[in-house]
Amino acid sequence: MVPLEQFRLVRKFVSREGVVPKLHKLGTNEWKKTKERIKENVTELAERLVALYSQREGYIGYKYKEDSIYQKDFEKDFEYELTPDQKQAVIDVKNDMQSDKPMDRLLCGDVGFGKTEVAIRAAFKAVYEDKQVAFLCPTTILSSQHYKTFKKRFRNYPVNIKVLNRFVLPSEQRKILKDLKEGKVDILIGTHRILSKDVKFKDLGLLVIDEEQRFGVEHKEKIKEIKVNVDVLSLSATPIPRTLQMSLVGIRQLSQLDTPPDNRYPVQTYVVEKNKSLIKEVIERELSRDGQVFYLLNNIDDIYNTARKIQNLIPYVKVQVAHGQMNRDDIEDIMIRFNNNEISVLVCTTIIETGIDIPNANTIIIENADRFGLAQLYQIKGRVGRSDRIAYAYLMIPDNKELTEKAAKRLKAIKEFAQLGSGYKIAMRDLTIRGAGDMLGPEQSGFIDTVGIDMYIEMLEEAIRIQQGEKIEEPVEKEIVNINIEGYLPKDFTSDDYDKISMYQDIDKIESVYELEKYKTKIIDEYGRLPKVVSSLFDKKKLEILIQDSDIDYFKEIRDYNEIAFSKEFSDNVNGIKLFELFTHISKDITIRYTNGKIIVRIPKSCDISVIFDVIEKRGEAVNENW
DSSP states (O other), X not given: OOOGGGGGGOOOOOOSTTOOOOOOOTTSSHHHHHHHXXXXXXXXXXXXXXXXXXXXHHSOOOOOOSOOHHHHHHHHTOSSOOOHHHHHHHHHHHHHHTSSSOOEXXXXXXXXXXXXXXXXXXXXXXXXXXXXXXXXXXXXHHHHHHHHHHHHHTTTSOOOEEEESTTSOHHHHHHHHHHXXXXXXXXXXXXXXXXXXXXXXXXXXXXXXXXXXXXXXHHHHHHHHHHXXXXXXXXXXXXXXXXXXXXXXXXXXXXXXXXXXXTOOOOEEEEEEOOHHHHHHHHXXXXXXXXXXXXXXXXXXXXXXXXXXXXXXXXXXXXXXXXXXXXXXXXXXXXXXXXXXXXXXXXXXXXXXXXXXXXXXXEEEETTGGGSOHHHHHHHHTTSOOSSSOOEEEEEEOTTOOOOHHHHHHHHHHHHTOSTTOHHHHHHHHXXXXXXXXXXXXXXHHHHHHHOHHHHHHHHHHHHHHHTTOOOOOOOOOOBOXXXXXXXXXXTTOOOHHHHHHHHHHHHHOOSHHHHHHHHHHHHHHHOXXXXXXXXXXXXXXXHHHTXXXXXXXXXXXXXXXXXXXXHHHHHTBOHHHHHHHHHHHXXXXXXXXXXXXXXXXXXTTSOHHHHHHHHHHGGXXXXXXX
């Protein structure tokens, strides 16, 4: 019911679960007052945010030189071809490092999309110029895995790489810390242990934070202390909403890896009720192709009992258990054996959630999947599908259990986003399911609930731009009567509300005919031949763009005609005879008159909209050459 040209006024109301928006009566100024109140709060928040980040901007960071010949050789050593997104992310990161402002970039990329390689190239650049690199990981196992990856990539270069986690003996730790202080360690990989007071770098140049959202508040405070004038690259497959918001409003730089590597398939995802025979069938099917299975159960009290049941169900299978309360050596031993394919089924807790790379494990069964957060489910699912085999994820819920609406939405979202590269979308959907939460204080939640996250972020973005000294000018738009053409996205075009709304908003934001045609081609590629009503939607937008031209005074509908008035300046500099011939050639039904120094053209409504386009687009052919 809303014309496209007013669609910017419509947005989906998204806030915390269960919050019902308050409706305001038309004709009152209640809504205006609400917005003003929130605007004051948003302005205050923007001041604090900008102060926080401009303090960081105020520091002069180390300015790296252009790539050396060694950097180029090092990058050629990589055995795979970079995806276009990876190439762009590498360019973004290097540009940040080559500027004198400290980098603060968030790199979002799905599991296995090559975030680590981008970080490795940045690390080489830092080490080549005698800077030290810290690589912070959320788990011990992940730090060990990254250590192996770094050692392999730097094998041909004299770079000293060390790992600091609880698997490293105290005597070895003391040696590493001494060498680090003296500058003999180039790259230090480790857990939050590297944030300890006794860890001192001689000259830290780059801090890489893997899965930033996994670190607690106290760790983040320590990271902030380190970060002041050090380049920071944060990696995340599913950035938490708060991090995402800060990227959305342009305070942090954001790079995205959306393109899957070659030979990578989406994980086939099923939501199923718990069923013994299904569990048996799923495990046996994976084992029949010499694969391995993760069975995830986040309940240590029941984990051994579950492992026993699986063992009884399939007696010939090697089943083992791993959870966070086990001895560190035992965990490492089990993970090594699992990696070496000595264990077929690993019954485990979310200890496997982050970054463990076992390409041969391509089936995961998640018990009580309804109890997990969306981003967490997505991370867990990312443990499989890391090779060129099709992988399977079974999200199991107790039989006959009535799911909460929130849990049902989470599981539906996981299924919806089964395709590769969905991590960023998951974070966006997580933002809507969990609610936007808070950026710099819990008081923000109430304001977000009042206007919804979309409008809140829009207001915050504008307030930040104003705080940064930018002048926000309201675009002056000519009035356009809602031309009598049916243009909309019908139900059978796409059933997803999010797709529809974002498509309408994308069309609304376009400012040139070229961009509109480019977007139309993209939509045709995705959805095939456009229905007439969708083509009409693009036509309406094209008309709206065309009449914004300064040569056009107004466009309006009058009974059976569409009327275009050209500006006085255009009318004074046009060859009238040539214009008449030109327009008559377009359509004999067009009438032209000259009133108050302006040329006015009338086009019958029976004419196709392409006639209006031709009149506006070809008018220049009749302009006097000397104008």
